[in-house]
Amino acid sequence: MKSDRGDIELAGVCKSFDGVTNVVDGVNLRIADGAYCCFIGPSGCGKTTILRMIAGHEDPTAGEIVIGGQNVVGLAPVQRRTAMMFQSYALFPHLTVRENIAFALRVRGMSKADRLRAADAMIEKVRLTQFADRLPAQLSGGQQQRVALARAAITEPRVLLLDEPLSALDEQLRVQMRQELRRMQQDLGITFVHVTHTQLEAIALADLVVVMEQGRIKQAGAAREVYAHPHDRYVAEFMGGQNVLSGRVEKVNGVSFTLAQAAPSGIEVPLQARSTVSVGDKVDIAVRRDDVVLVRSGKELPPGCTNSLPSRVLAIEYQGYFVKVMLDTVPDDAFVAYVPEKTFFADPFTVGDVVMATWATGSALPLA
Amino acid sequence: MQPGPSSAPSLAQTTSRANLAGWLYVSPLVLVLVPFFVAPILVVLAASFFATDGFGGLTPGFTLASYVEVLHSALTLKLYLATIKFTVLTWVFTLIIGFFVAYFLVFHVRNQLLAIGLFLLCTVPFWTSNIIRMISWIPLLGKEGLINQALLGAGVIRQPLEVLLFSDLAVVIAHVHQLTIFMIVPIFNSMARIDKKLIEAAIDAGASRFDIMRLIVVPMSKSGIALGTIFVVSIVMGDFFVVKVMSGGGSASVVSAFYEDVGVLQYPTAAASAVLLTLVLVAIVSLILRTVDIRHEITR
Numbered sequence: 179m180k181s182d183r184g185d186i187e188l189a190g191v192c193k194s195f196d197g198v199t200n201v202v203d204g205v206n207l208r209i210a211d212g213a214y215c216c217f218i219g220p221s222g223c224g225k226t227t228i229l230r231m232i233a234g235h236e237d238p239t240a241g242e243i244v245i246g247g248q249n250v251v252g253l254a255p256v257q258r259r260t261a262m263m264f265q266s267y268a269l270f271p272h273l274t275v276r277e278n279i280a281f282a283l284r285v286r287g288m289s290k291a292d293r294l295r296a297a298d299a300m301i302e303k304v305r306l307t308q309f310a311d312r313l314p315a316q317l318s319g320g321q322q323q324r325v326a327l328a329r330a331a332i333t334e335p336r337v338l339l340l341d342e343p344l345s346a347l348d349e350q351l352r353v354q355m356r357q358e359l360r361r362m363q364q365d366l367g368i369t370f371v372h373v374t375h376t377q378l379e380a381i382a383l384a385d386l387v388v389v390m391e392q393g394r395i396k397q398a399g400a401a402r403e404v405y406a407h408p409h410d411r412y413v414a415e416f417m418g419g420q421n422v423l424s425g426r427v428e429k430v431n432g433v434s435f436t437l438a439q440a441a442p443s444g445i446e447v448p449l450q451a452r453s454t455v456s457v458g459d460k461v462d463i464a465v466r467r468d469d470v471v472l473v474r475s476g477k478e479l480p481p482g483c484t485n486s487l488p489s490r491v492l493a494i495e496y497q498g499y500f501v502k503v504m505l506d507t508v509p510d511d512a513f514v515a516y517v518p519e520k521t522f523f524a525d526p527f528t529v530g531d532v533v534m535a536t537w538a539t540g541s542a543l544p545l546a
Numbered sequence: 547m548q549p550g551p552s553s554a555p556s557l558a559q560t561t562s563r564a565n566l567a568g569w570l571y572v573s574p575l576v577l578v579l580v581p582f583f584v585a586p587i588l589v590v591l592a593a594s595f596f597a598t599d600g601f602g603g604l605t606p607g608f609t610l611a612s613y614v615e616v617l618h619s620a621l622t623l624k625l626y627l628a629t630i631k632f633t634v635l636t637w638v639f640t641l642i643i644g645f646f647v648a649y650f651l652v653f654h655v656r657n658q659l660l661a662i663g664l665f666l667l668c669t670v671p672f673w674t675s676n677i678i679r680m681i682s683w684i685p686l687l688g689k690e691g692l693i694n695q696a697l698l699g700a701g702v703i704r705q706p707l708e709v710l711l712f713s714d715l716a717v718v719i720a721h722v723h724q725l726t727i728f729m730i731v732p733i734f735n736s737m738a739r740i741d742k743k744l745i746e747a748a749i750d751a752g753a754s755r756f757d758i759m760r761l762i763v764v765p766m767s768k769s770g771i772a773l774g775t776i777f778v779v780s781i782v783m784g785d786f787f788v789v790k791v792m793s794g795g796g797s798a799s800v801v802s803a804f805y806e807d808v809g810v811l812q813y814p815t816a817a818a819s820a821v822l823l824t825l826v827l828v829a830i831v832s833l834i835l836r837t838v839d840i841r842h843e844i845t846r
Contacts, residue, residue: 256752268743272765282751
């Protein structure tokens with residue numbers, strides 16, 4: 179209770195519900211005080227379980243959870259000074275907005291006048307003053323979300339845990355509430371841990387994005403780091419925006435290696451400083467979809483592009499500021515090019531066209 | 547759409563067909579309610595205004611004599627007080643037991659199958675008749691019953707407790723035994739619909755177990771409590787048999803009085819008492835419904 183710091187450290191945290199399989203399997207992570215951290219992964223990857231363990235609604239089978247320098251395993255949520263915002267909000271249906279928000283103060287024994295004053299201040303902060311006397315059922319989804327946020331924030335927790343806070347909202351509202359969450363986090367200056375399965379949400383909000391698969395952390399880092407430099411095929415495919423190609427290494431020449439692929443001359447990939455590849459290895463590489471340039475066959479490749487993969491256009495989707503062109507470049511994996519709208523419509527392709535897919539050689543990224 | 551003489555009758559025809567369909571929908575309920583509910587009530591109501599020749603013969607007419615007699619009798623007040631005493635005591639105990647049994651089943655039994663099993667266990671006493679259930683109290687509560695034997699054996703008492711059987715206590719025990727299930731079922735029902743996330747949210751806010759019960763579970767089980775209360779109150783107030791058997795004839799309820807009246811062929815006074823009791827019950831039930839909007843809570 180002494181520390182006001184909301185930095186979180188997970189050390190070897192495991193959770194098993196049946197004693198056989200670990201839903202969370204040896205998670206190590208450090209979240210800085212005042213950071214916005216997003217856990218992201220498909221359903222069943224253990225992200226919500228981690229959140230619930232940090233919140234104190236679930237005990238880890240093994241490992242330590244340290245908040246502000248204090249091991250909190252076994253402590254009640256109040257003692258941890260965490261607060262949780264539940265998926266679908268879990269507002270008390272029989273209490274008004276004001277009573278919902280004042281609930282935590284009420285059970286802490288604060289006098290009625292004091293707690294209603296504090297609740298009203300919080301209600302103003304989330305701009306719900308005119309709805310203070312309504313029941314949750316009389317509010318829209320976005321308003322309910324703000325009540326839930328206010329209810330969690332009123333105890334001045336050092337960590338706020340959000341379980342898929344935006345999943346119950348429609349698309350437009352989600353984008354709007356996303357900003358509100360970020361603004362709230364900066365206002366309060368506390369650590370937010372947010373669980374989501376939407377990539378866009380994670381990279382738009384988080385200082386620290388944690389990608390999970392089957393109870394393990396696949397990659398944790400800044401949003402841009404995780405999106406632009408995925409460690410492996412899983413993260414690349416999950417975060418999206420990348421084409422993943424795989425093949426065997428044909429040649430290694432100090433600065434780059436060549437991947438045997440559909441391309442007649444193979445694919446040239448720059449060597450990362452840390453990676454060691456030898457001939458015959460099976461390697462995945464990632465090429466950003468917006469790095470892919472499509473050239474009509476027979477035409478000159480742009481400067482810096484040495485690889486060219488002959489492809490047929492399978493489908494075209496107009497996305498507004500870019501056009502999504504799906505190609506049959508590689509036999510098993512999807513290969514997509516995001517072509518800027520203006521470039522595309524200067525010389526539009528149609529389905530069935532044969533094109534050369536290419537990219538600046540230096541931009542391809544070998545994956546672990 | 548051409549206005550012609552043919553369109554008017556066809557419109558009337560469709561309306562009458564719709565009416566017919568509507569009547570068909572309600573007919574099963576009407577067929578049950580009219581002969582078994584409306585008709586008897588009307589008969590009793592009519593009888594309460596009739597005069598009697600004192601030998602069971604009724605003279606059709608309109609007289610308030612029976613009501614005057616019932617209302618002027620000191621016995622009426624005494625019986626109402628006795629009945630209300632039984633009702634309140636039974637209500638309090640069934641509510642406490644029913645609430646906690648339902649609470650335990652809903653919030654503490656994790657295994658759904660076990661919860662259903664335990665729930666069925668609550669209904670075991672109902673597999674046998676009411677009379678058997680009451681008789682079975684005698685070997686337990688009687689002068690030489692199990693409880694007295696045990697207490698004597700343990701040296702807690704020297705004389706067997708007489709108050710256990712054939713007393714007001716026994717009446718309340720039998721009522722509670724019979725009616726607790728009527729509390730458990732509706733309260734269980736409304737509790738089962740409380741989202742478990744709400745309990746977690748309350749824990750997260752720092753609520754103690756007692757806070758959760760007081761601030762979340764009780765208010766959200768209101769409709770179940772109200773429904774159970776209606777069942778228990780109306781059954782206890784309408785009972786004379788349990789009172790008669792379990793008190794050994796020492797106590798009586800409102801209904802006992804008109805049972806006696808019927809026995810001595812005083813139909814109009816019996817009918818007037820019945821109408822009066824019905825009015826009292828209607829008043830109580832509507833009071834309960836005013837405090838808890840059951841229909842709103844159930845459709846929520």
